[in-house]
Amino acid sequence: MSTVGLTPEPVEAGGSHAVKAQLRLREMILAGALAGGARIAEVAVSELLGVSRTPVRSALMRLEQEGLLESLPNGGYAVRTFSERDVADAIELRGTLEGLSARLAAERGAPPVVLREARACLRRIDELLRQPALDDAAFSRYVAFNEEFHRLLSEMSGSALIAKQMERVINLPFASPSGFVVVQANSPAARDMLLIAQDQHGQVLDAIENREGSRAEALMREHSRIAQRNLREALHGVQNHPLPGVQLIRRRA
Structure with a gap:
């Protein structure tokens, strides 16, 4: 050693x-x-x-x-070092908690001020995605807005306990909402994947506002699948991705 x-x-x-x-x-x-x-x-x-x-x-x-x-x-x-399964499980755990947070927000009623902040955050992302391609500065802004949206989503549940557990989970290596989003920066389908993620953001807010708890939960669980896809792409894709720390992940055979 x-x-x-x-x-x-x-x-x-x-x-x-x-x-x-x-x-x-x-x-x-x-x-x-x-x-x-x-x-x-x-x-x-x-x-x-x-x-x-x-x-x-x-x-x-x-x-x-x-x-x-x-x-x-x-x-x-x-x-x-981390096994690929460890990282996949951490992402799955985040998706589960975010799904629970979204369902509770819908069932209990999210604070209007937080919903407005989340909508404003999504409008800023929409403005970025109107560009045909994202340069490094724009991509950095996307990452910041994406993390802010997920933070607001956690706040909507009104549960300090869930928010605390969410904070612990996203601090796990590679488990944050933007942990693997950098992979998309160099992917030919980068902008398409960001548009899909953004559409899911909008749908989950709609579900929360319409008090559709089960739908909100399912959408956030599905949303985490994008991170799972990016994990596989980072480890097994044909391109080399400049993902910080990727060398610490042990690939599956």
């Missing part, structure tokens, strides 16, 4: 050293600078980032909670 051995890069002064160390390490893991199985020790990371061991210890614990690291019996941490 290899250990961290990169050129030290000091973390900027000020703010939370623990948060900055966490962000830097996450970036390195997802970029492939720290390979799956690489052993990461506090002392090595402290020297690498130019901070004391206390914020490093906190950063490593947070990354373990996120699922990117696993603690070792003899101390320290290692970069985790």
